[in-house]
Amino acid sequence: MSDEEDVAPAVKKSRVFYGSLEEKERERLSANVASSTATGSDAVRAGIEAGNINISSGETLEIEERVSERQQEALAEFERRRRARQITVSTDDAEVKAGLRALGEPITLFGEGPADRRERLRSVLSVVGPDALKKSRKDEERAKRSQDECQQTWYHEGSPSLKDARLWLARYSLPRAMRRLEAARAQKEVTEATKTIRQQELHKSLRNLNNFCSQIGDDRPISFCHFSPDSKMLATASWSGLCKLWSVPDCNLIRTLRGHNTNVGAVVFRPQAGVSLSQSDVSLASCAADGTVKLWNLESDEPVADIEGHSERVSRVSWHPSGRFLGTTCYDYSWRLWDLEVQEEILHQEGHSKGVHDLTFHPDGSLAATGGLDAFGRVWDLRTGRCVVFLEGHLKEIYSLHFSPNGYHLATGSGDNTCKVWELRNRKCLYTVPAHQNLLSAVRFQPTDGHFLLTGAYDNTAKVWSHPGWMPLKTLAGHEGKVMGVDMSPDGKLIATCSYDRTFKLWLSE
Numbered sequence: 110m111s112d113e114e115d116v117a118p119a120v121k122k123s124r125v126f127y128g129s130l131e132e133k134e135r136e137r138l139s140a141n142v143a144s145s146t147a148t149g150s151d152a153v154r155a156g157i158e159a160g161n162i163n164i165s166s167g168e169t170l171e172i173e174e175r176v177s178e179r180q181q182e183a184l185a186e187f188e189r190r191r192r193a194r195q196i197t198v199s200t201d202d203a204e205v206k207a208g209l210r211a212l213g214e215p216i217t218l219f220g221e222g223p224a225d226r227r228e229r230l231r232s233v234l235s236v237v238g239p240d241a242l243k244k245s246r247k248d249e250e251r252a253k254r255s256q257d258e259c260q261q262t263w264y265h266e267g268s269p270s271l272k273d274a275r276l277w278l279a280r281y282s283l284p285r286a287m288r289r290l291e292a293a294r295a296q297k298e299v300t301e302a303t304k305t306i307r308q309q310e311l312h313k314s315l316r317n318l319n320n321f322c323s324q325i326g327d328d329r330p331i332s333f334c335h336f337s338p339d340s341k342m343l344a345t346a347s348w349s350g351l352c353k354l355w356s357v358p359d360c361n362l363i364r365t366l367r368g369h370n371t372n373v374g375a376v377v378f379r380p381q382a383g384v385s386l387s388q389s390d391v392s393l394a395s396c397a398a399d400g401t402v403k404l405w406n407l408e409s410d411e412p413v414a415d416i417e418g419h420s421e422r423v424s425r426v427s428w429h430p431s432g433r434f435l436g437t438t439c440y441d442y443s444w445r446l447w448d449l450e451v452q453e454e455i456l457h458q459e460g461h462s463k464g465v466h467d468l469t470f471h472p473d474g475s476l477a478a479t480g481g482l483d484a485f486g487r488v489w490d491l492r493t494g495r496c497v498v499f500l501e502g503h504l505k506e507i508y509s510l511h512f513s514p515n516g517y518h519l520a521t522g523s524g525d526n527t528c529k530v531w532e533l534r535n536r537k538c539l540y541t542v543p544a545h546q547n548l549l550s551a552v553r554f555q556p557t558d559g560h561f562l563l564t565g566a567y568d569n570t571a572k573v574w575s576h577p578g579w580m581p582l583k584t585l586a587g588h589e590g591k592v593m594g595v596d597m598s599p600d601g602k603l604i605a606t607c608s609y610d611r612t613f614k615l616w617l618s619e
Contacts, residue, residue, distance in 0.1 A: 196234050212237065315573050319616065322359075322614065323587070327611055330590070330591075331611060332607070333373070342355065343356075357603065368403050373396070375395065388406060416437070424439075434449070440482075442461050468510070469510045477491055486507050505548070514557065553595055559576060560576055562574040569586070573585070590610035602617065602618075
């Protein structure tokens with residue numbers, strides 16, 4: 110080991126300062142700042158000269174504005190909470206939900222309880238104002254009131270001819286109603302045994318119904334058939350635009366009525382045609398899909414008059430029992446009543462929400478029943494103009510209606526494959542007959558006593574049902590196409606069916 114290595118390291122002596130170091134520290138800091146400033150300024154100056162540093166002038170950051178906005182938000186939040194504490198909210202949960210619904214808020218959130226819901230309503234009201242709930246309720250009441258006013262029935266002043274017609278209808282229908290009630294009282298005096306025997310005989314004859322005659326009626330489907338009041342003629346309407354008169358029961362062609370240019374929907378005899386009317390008087394009426402309605406007599410094959418005014422399809426025409434008025438149903442959502450004595454339209458009745466398909470008159474002449482594509486039926490009092498019965502129950506369109514001779518039963522056939530019988534005295538559905546496997550195109554009560562019901566449908570069959578009881582008595586099968594229409598002769602002996610297969614058939618009890 111060398112001598113130099115043996116020498117012990119010098120001990121560093123600590124310095125002891127007496128007094129304050131403030132002055133020394135201030136000098137040191139000022140020296141450092143000056144040197145760094147000089148160095149930084151030189152570096153910045155060099156960067157500016159080199160084009161690496163750009164310093165803009167006149168741009169400042171307003172810190173005070175941002176701070177003031179934050180302060181305003183905090184103050185607004187404090188003010189909202191203060192208002193929320195002052196708002197009184199109902200403790201009834203149902204009222205709280207109604208209030209939230211009125212304000213357009215969800216009535217409940219996931220996991221939300223009544224207390225949370227109440228606080229949420231208070232929070233919403235503190236923002237929109239406590240009067241918003243009252244205003245929304247007033248708007249709801251006003252909207253509901255206007256909706257109720259829209260649903261109310263309203264009337265307008267009619268023509269003098271309509272007033273005269275209503276008075277005439279009242280004078281015509283009241284005596285007929287009295288005679289019908291007298292006949293019903295007389296029928297009530299008949300013993301039950303006699304009634305049972307008659308009913309059994311009728312049912313036996315109906316079960317023996319057979320096809321008596323089948324005739325090709327046209328080159329196109331036959332859409333409607335109707336017996337004359339004297340049961341000696343049958344009128345048929347076809348999609349070819351032709352209406353034809355046939356002799357009964359031999360089914361010979363009497364006359365072809367030419368006048369329509371498109372599908373004929375119906376052709377009906379006037380109630381007194383062939384009985385008290387002459388050959389030259391108006392005896393038939395027909396309608397077509399182009400909105401035309403034509404009147405015919407028994408002498409000519411051309412129409413004697415046209416009824417104008419319909420702009421859309423006229424599906425059915427029906428004569429009033431008096432023969433003075435003619436009803437027409439149109440797909441413009443209305444039906445009309447025409448007075449042939451004054452030769453004008455006296456009533457244009459609305460009330461259906463879709464096209465009106467069928468119309469039938471009460472045997473007394475006091476009521477009219479209409480049904481259409483809206484699946485609802487309506488019974489109208491012709492003497493007052495009011496809708497006295499609203500028939501609700503069918504699931505699809507109503508295609509046919511018919512009053513029973515007893516005056517208080519009404520049958521309706523629908524596209525839901527059922528026939529409903531309505532009791533007009535208590536304004537309810539008496540029975541639903543699950544009649545067919547396809548839509549019902551026609552329903553008819555027995556014209557003399559109403560002791561049975563006839564239905565025709567698109568399942569190629571017609572059926573006979575007992576009344577009352579609604580038991581199936583006979584199925585009239587034989588058509589190869591849809592049964593478009595059915596009718597019964599006024600004397601109650603013959604039944605006629607017409608079909609899409611271009612034929613009509615007569616059915617007679619052996």
